[in-house]
Amino acid sequence: MKLIRQFGIILAITFAGEVLKGLLPLPIPVSIYGLLLMLVLLITGILPLEAVQDAGKFLIEIMPVLFVPAAVGLLDSWPSLQAVLLPVSVITVVTTIFVMAVSGLVTQTVIRRERKPK
Template sequence: MNYMKQFGIILLVSFLGEVLKHFLSLPIPASIYGLVIMLLALRFKIISLESVQGVGNFLINIMPMLFIPAGVGLLTSWNDLSPIFLPIILITIISTVMVMVVVGRITQFVIRMNKR
């Protein structure tokens, strides 16, 4: 029963993200709003970590299984994707490296700020 309560909290936060997406006309997915709401709620102790940790760990453990439908979707649309396969791979690699560099730089900046 405890897991149902934890899952309900996560669903409520996700729903609040959907509500924000509906009322704000920004090009940001509702899931991002939900993540920010959860981050702020955890940070400001509105929600305790223990109240969502069990279900959060479960969802992380089954995450690879959640990618199966996306993989099947790629396989079924291979005929449409094959002409643009190389540009997609290049864009994916370049954007991943860029994200890693930016996150690394920001992390270094935060670490330096905390040392001061």
């Protein structure tokens, strides 16, 4: 019952993101509205982490399964993708390395700041 309530909260926030997308004429995906709304609710303490923590952990555990439909969609588009396979592969590798480097630097900076005596 606890997980159902937590999924209900997540779905309600996702629905609120849908409503925001309808109200605000910005070119932002609905999922970003929902994520920002969830972030604001968690940071302000309006929504305690415990209210969605178990459902969030479950979703992270099954995340690889959630990519299966996208992979099937790519396979379905294979004839169109063959022509741009090399540029897309290079862009994917370069951006992955860039994101890993930036994430590592940010993590190191945060760890160093936490270790400094206050």
